Amino acid sequence: xxxAGLKRQSIFRGGRSALHRRGLSVARGFASAAKGKSGxxxxxxxxxxxxxxxxxGYMLDVPDLTYKTTKGTLLQMxxxxxxxxxxxxxxxxLYKAKKIRGFCHLSVGQEAIAVGIENAIxxxxxxxxxxxxxxxxxxxxxxxxxVLAELMGKRSGVSYGKGGSxxxxxxxxxxxxxxxxxxxxxxxxxxxxxxxxxEDACSFTLYGDGASNQGQVFESFNMAxxxxxxxxxxxxxxxxxxxxSASRSSAMTEYxxxxxxxxxxxVNGMDILAVYQASRFAKDWCVSGNGxxxxxxxxxxxGGHSMSDPGxxxxxxxxxxxxxxxxxPIAGLKMHLLELGIATEEEVKAYDKAARKYVxxxxxxxxxxxxxxxxxxxLFEDVYVKGTETPTLRGRITDDTWDFEKQGFAxxx
Amino acid sequence: MLxxxxxxxxxxxxxxxxxxxxxxxxxxxxxxxAFAMPAMSPTMEKGGIxxxxxxxxxxxxxxxxxxxxxxxxxxxxxEALDDGKIAKIIVENGAKDIPxxxxxxxxxxxxxxxxxxxxxxxxxxxxxxxxxxxxxxxNKGTTSRKETSRVSSTDSEKSTGIGSTELLQKANxxxxxxxxxxxxxxxxxxxxxxxxxxxxxxxxNGRLLKGDVLAYFGLIPKESVVNIAKYIKSGEQLxxxxxxxxxxxxxxxxxxxxxENAKEQTVRSEPIIITEQIGLKVPSNVTYEQLSSSLDSxxxxxxxxxxxQPLTNIRSDFYDPIFEHLVTPSPTEARFDVTxxxxxxxxxxxxxxxxxxxxxxSASNKSIPTQRGNESDTETxxxxxxxxxxxxxxxxxxxxxxxxxxxINYLKQLNTV
Numbered sequence: 001x002x003x004a005g006l007k008r009q010s011i012f013r014g015g016r017s018a019l020h021r022r023g024l025s026v027a028r029g030f031a032s033a034a035k036g037k038s039g040x041x042x043x044x045x046x047x048x049x050x051x052x053x054x055x056x057g058y059m060l061d062v063p064d065l066t067y068k069t070t071k072g073t074l075l076q077m078x079x080x081x082x083x084x085x086x087x088x089x090x091x092x093x094l095y096k097a098k099k100i101r102g103f104c105h106l107s108v109g110q111e112a113i114a115v116g117i118e119n120a121i122x123x124x125x126x127x128x129x130x131x132x133x134x135x136x137x138x139x140x141x142x143x144x145x146x147v148l149a150e151l152m153g154k155r156s157g158v159s160y161g162k163g164g165s166x167x168x169x170x171x172x173x174x175x176x177x178x179x180x181x182x183x184x185x186x187x188x189x190x191x192x193x194x195x196x197x198x199e200d201a202c203s204f205t206l207y208g209d210g211a212s213n214q215g216q217v218f219e220s221f222n223m224a225x226x227x228x229x230x231x232x233x234x235x236x237x238x239x240x241x242x243x244x245s246a247s248r249s250s251a252m253t254e255y256x257x258x259x260x261x262x263x264x265x266x267v268n269g270m271d272i273l274a275v276y277q278a279s280r281f282a283k284d285w286c287v288s289g290n291g292x293x294x295x296x297x298x299x300x301x302x303g304g305h306s307m308s309d310p311g312x313x314x315x316x317x318x319x320x321x322x323x324x325x326x327x328x329p330i331a332g333l334k335m336h337l338l339e340l341g342i343a344t345e346e347e348v349k350a351y352d353k354a355a356r357k358y359v360x361x362x363x364x365x366x367x368x369x370x371x372x373x374x375x376x377x378x379l380f381e382d383v384y385v386k387g388t389e390t391p392t393l394r395g396r397i398t399d400d401t402w403d404f405e406k407q408g409f410a411x412x413x
Numbered sequence: 414m415l416x417x418x419x420x421x422x423x424x425x426x427x428x429x430x431x432x433x434x435x436x437x438x439x440x441x442x443x444x445x446x447a448f449a450m451p452a453m454s455p456t457m458e459k460g461g462i463x464x465x466x467x468x469x470x471x472x473x474x475x476x477x478x479x480x481x482x483x484x485x486x487x488x489x490x491x492e493a494l495d496d497g498k499i500a501k502i503i504v505e506n507g508a509k510d511i512p513x514x515x516x517x518x519x520x521x522x523x524x525x526x527x528x529x530x531x532x533x534x535x536x537x538x539x540x541x542x543x544x545x546x547x548x549x550x551x552n553k554g555t556t557s558r559k560e561t562s563r564v565s566s567t568d569s570e571k572s573t574g575i576g577s578t579e580l581l582q583k584a585n586x587x588x589x590x591x592x593x594x595x596x597x598x599x600x601x602x603x604x605x606x607x608x609x610x611x612x613x614x615x616x617x618n619g620r621l622l623k624g625d626v627l628a629y630f631g632l633i634p635k636e637s638v639v640n641i642a643k644y645i646k647s648g649e650q651l652x653x654x655x656x657x658x659x660x661x662x663x664x665x666x667x668x669x670x671x672x673e674n675a676k677e678q679t680v681r682s683e684p685i686i687i688t689e690q691i692g693l694k695v696p697s698n699v700t701y702e703q704l705s706s707s708l709d710s711x712x713x714x715x716x717x718x719x720x721x722q723p724l725t726n727i728r729s730d731f732y733d734p735i736f737e738h739l740v741t742p743s744p745t746e747a748r749f750d751v752t753x754x755x756x757x758x759x760x761x762x763x764x765x766x767x768x769x770x771x772x773x774x775s776a777s778n779k780s781i782p783t784q785r786g787n788e789s790d791t792e793t794x795x796x797x798x799x800x801x802x803x804x805x806x807x808x809x810x811x812x813x814x815x816x817x818x819x820x821i822n823y824l825k826q827l828n829t830v
Binding site: 089092093095096097098101102302307308310312317320321324325398399403406410411412 | 449451452453454455474475476477478489490494495513514585587588589618620
């Protein structure tokens with residue numbers, strides 16, 4: 001007999017369909033209802049005990065190490081994580097089969113962050129991140145197929161095959177950003193929008209340990225604190241920048257203290273339960289008017305920085321294998337699922353296989369999808385929201401000026 | 414609620430749900446997975462297998478090095494993405510130049526039984542991969558044919574474009590008018606649409622030019638528009654068709670050519686020389702040396718005198734000293750050069766200490782009436798000389814000629830013959 005959580009089973013997030021959001025909001029309903037109200041069976045609520053080492057605070061009291069959540073939420077997080085991992089592995093295989101070309105940064109090993117954050121926030125919150133964005137795109141509502149199709153340059157891709165690995169967007173997700181650190185000021189702007197509209201929402205602005213030394217990060221810190229913006233500056237510290245370890249590139253590797261006048265929290269990013277709790281805490285912190293917060297998710301990527309980096313020139317293979325076997329977020333949550341009696345070993349294996357099969361199917365569908373038509377109007381179609389275009393869009397030279405009405409170049413015969 | 418959720422699922426998802434149910438009952442549903450030659454870099458086309466680190470049946474975990482691959486640049490470890498087991502190795506150690514994408518092994522799940530494992534039909538075996546290039550060659554042929562046909566079509570376009578009727582084409586109705594054109598049309602009271610419909614354009618891509626409008630109004634002849642368009646068209650591409658290789662026999666011709674050129678140059682740069690012959694009647698007591706030295710000083714004086722004299726009319730209403738200063742070329746520069754020859758008509762010479770030419774000449778004039786009494790004396794007491802003056806005019810300055818002429822006129826006062 002399957003548990004209630006399993007019955008709601010939707011291993012994959014339903015792409016752009018409404019279902020996936022619905023599923024989540026149900027889970028959220030459970031979470032809030034768990035605090036005493038009726039409607040939730042007692043057996044669905046589980047208590048999670050985090051180890052002491054999960055958090056480290058800076059100018060703040062760390063979140064509670066014990067919290068209550070539902071079995072459904074934990075199961076959903078597990079399913080999300082295995083889908084993200086499978087998707088990233090499919091990307092790796094497709095890249096090595098030369099079906100994905102160009103830039104491709106994978107987040108194998110860092111799944112807990114994208115999944116943990118998404119399960120802790122609502123659709124009204126906004127998320128913006130760096131180029132390592134596949135997992136976030138999927139978690140914010142894009143389907144696996146559309147992400148893979150985007151990577152392969154297909155028309156059915158999430159950015160219509162024009163963005164590629166670094167430029168994927170979804171509702172409430174302001175994209176992968178190709179420029180290192182450039183998303184941080186943008187995320188600060190997003191939180192300014194939330195504040196301006198008087199919304200109970202915050203923006204999660206993610207950046208890597210490499211980007212944390214960018215000047216614009218500190219400019220954003222200043223402005224966010226000055227205006228008391230609901231920004232969660234979330235540093236994904238995967239310990240290595242592009243070919244260099246954090247300690248070789250940063251004068252201070254305690255990234256959660258980088259805010260100086262902004263409180264900070266260091267989180268074990270390899271434990272999704274800690275990520276989930278910290279993300280909920282961060283959202284609460286910002287929404288309740290405490291201003292910005294600097295989070296540091298300490299995580300690890302198993303692969304290289306990008307597909308052209310073998311990832312073993314600046315660290316040992318033993319180190320990677322050690323992290324894989326001891327600290328893997330998926331294996332960690334699996335242990336919790338088994339311990340808490342949410343799923344059996346058999347069931348978990350079934351999920352794994354199902355996720356693999358699902359992603360394999362999506363790879364085939366994405367691969368079979370047609371590439372964009374070879375027509376020039378495609379180049380200009382997403383510059384403006386449809387119906388709000390200016391009459392013409394200026395090009396480099398007058399001959400490149402595009403006429404939206406004519407659907408052709410304005411000054412060409 | 415479950416039902417409604419299911420109804421909203423897309424088709425693929427529905428299928429998936431059903432299969433997951435099956436997964437629960439029968440664990441062994443996946444076939445062996447084909448493991449293809451990976452592209453370890455974007456430019457890698459083929460690679461060799463240095464060594465498999467696992468044997469058939471060995472279990473490996475994610476991140477382990479499965480094999481070592483050799484590319485044209487380096488040897489790279491290939492890591493396993495996932496836990497698994499080697500089911501079958503197709504391409505053994507030491508194989509080289511395996512194209513990317515060719516199946517080199519089959520992998521299975523950790524728990525799979527190798528004996529009952531299904532191997533999928535390989536879609537990318539070596540044999541097929543090798544066959545594909547042959548198939549692609551006819552494709553290449555067609556593409557190149559297409560290219561050639563395209564080239565020929567552009568050629569034909571070009572040839573038709575040079576015809577004068579084709580130079581004037583219908584104006585592009587989507588253009589933004591040039592300011593000069595817009596102004597011209599507005600002054601004539603013609604709307605843009607009307608103009609674009611009626612006036613033929615000679616500009617690129619049907620752009621209406623000012624010349625087109627002027628020709629349309631009859632302000633300039635139509636042919637000039639065509640001629641200009643033709644000229645511009647001819648300059649659009651560099652025509653190298655009439656260029657020939659240099660021949661051996663041409664060398665001789667070329668050697669002669671510079672000389673001709675030099676001659677031409679000398680002819681062209683030949684200065685203006687004004688020659689004036691002045692006859693001089695000098696008393697016989699004046700020696701040749703005396704005359705020539707006094708002539709020398711006189712010419713020198715005249716030379717300086719003419720140079721200093723301004724040519725412009727000072728009394729003119731239009732005279733402005735500052736403007737004159739700016740306009741007149743450097744006053745220190747010589748406007749002409751003087752050479753002269755003094756040739757005696759009669760070689761008889763006398764000693765005389767007098768140096769001044771006027772004294773000599775006036776003396777001779779004075780002497781004439783006094784000596785008129787005995788004409789035979791006067792006849793013999795006069796020596797005649799011919800002074801040939803060559804004035805080389807400096808062509809650099811506009812006032813050189815005038816100054817030279819003035820100099821000559823000045824010298825003419827000497828003429829006593």
